Amino acid sequence: MKRLQRRGFLACLASVIALPAAWSTGARAQQLRPLEPILGALTKGVPVRTGRVTLDLPQLADNGNAVLLKVSVESPMSATDHVKSIHLFSNRNPVAEMANFYLGPRAGRAQIVTRVRLAGSQTVTALAVLSDGTFWMDSAPIVVTLSSCMDES
């Protein structure tokens, strides 16, 4: 009798511990949006390859308001072979499309540096559209920490 009661209690305890973990995974998945539909609007079904694009973002930002970002694409930037545009996407910001940069052969180098706002820990994706119709991407995860003290100044 006593052994059954204890097993039942332990089983109960296990499910109580497991449940919040399941909840939090679900909740986090809802906070981070899938990017395929957004990228798809640009690529129209053409597969996106990884490589050639390097997205530089710090692994940790102590404030999400001004994070330095660099994106570069390997390309000769010639008249016949160049990067037409680079697009930045966030899977967590209220606005998914962060910026579009339009280049061309006169750029000489396909490299952009800017500072971005990140509404929390997430993955940022850079998509490059090349003159030959191909699409290339890179993603970078980043942890964004919050302020220790409330600032209502």
Place this chain on the structure above:
Amino acid sequence: MIRPAAVWFVAAALAGPGIAAGGQERHIALGDLKSGIAFSSRDIRAMQEDDFSNPAMLWVEKGAKLWAAGARSCASCHGEAEKSMRGVATRYPAIDRGSGRLLSLGDRIMQCRSERQGAPALRHESDELLSLTALVAHQSRGMPIGVSIEGPARPHFEAGREFFFRRIGQVDIACTHCHDANWGKTLFAETISQGHPNAFPIYRTEWQTAGSIERRLRACLSGIRAEMLPYGAPEYRDLELYLAWRAQGLPIETPGVRR
């Protein structure tokens, strides 16, 4: 049984040496002073070190335009800021001989605008005041802070020190508890600095704009759930004088970048 010596030790530690003695002991020795930038992340340091892309330089630039603008411009009396304003910020807050008041650098600029330039008054924390303050303080970049706490400044210094050691707010702590006793340690994800005034006005990424030391003190007050005194409150000036004394010799970094 507690030994008498232990009781004395504990009592002294709790009282805090500065208050009991009433003298001018420094909790942080002059040789141990470190600017807030030393406790900032690599990314914040990179933002401050690059003069071109330091966002606070936008205010310095705007300040340079305001300096030269108008019939009775700052330049009409002071000439080039690079020459005439060199070293000025190291001496503030300072007693104004005319009124006997303790003025911050921003107060002095406001006073000049209203009384000597006949221009509309600059509002606290306005873009124009921040720009002019940033321009003037920037001319002292690299120079050591050296304020006077003698004569009429003395009571202000003492009031500022008393504030620094006074427990306030719902969190019921004093400035000293973080910035004297726990600098260098982490508070959640942040590293506590020594709390020096040497880089103001700063660009604070939290604010997404430039701000004065008054704003930063208000932010601290809100952080410990204390009432934020209004801009222009004499308590801020007194405290700023104490902080400047406490940071004596630390080079000015204006315009700074902080988290």
Place this chain on the structure above:
Amino acid sequence: MAVRIQVVPPRPKRGEIVEIRVLIQHNMETGYRTDMVGGVIPRNCINVFSCRYNGAEVFRADLSPGISANPLLQFHTVAEASGELEFSWMDDRGKQDSERARIAVSE
């Protein structure tokens, strides 16, 4: 509003790739902040930015609230003839602004 422009290197040779750095004072209001009484502060961001080199567009960007306040933009162009770089941008309120910088190219 203040604008800072830097061409690196400042005196390029013809054919050399230069980096153009631009820093614009603009608070890039996201539209997600609230004021002291709970009202939403309306969005006002620079939404388009372009750079013309002697009249020809060499760079363009669509920006959003995802770009930080006081936006920094760094991009490249090939130094060709000496002349003028013209930067123009517009924000959500329709306010247009521009800035010019000389580019001196040696042969």
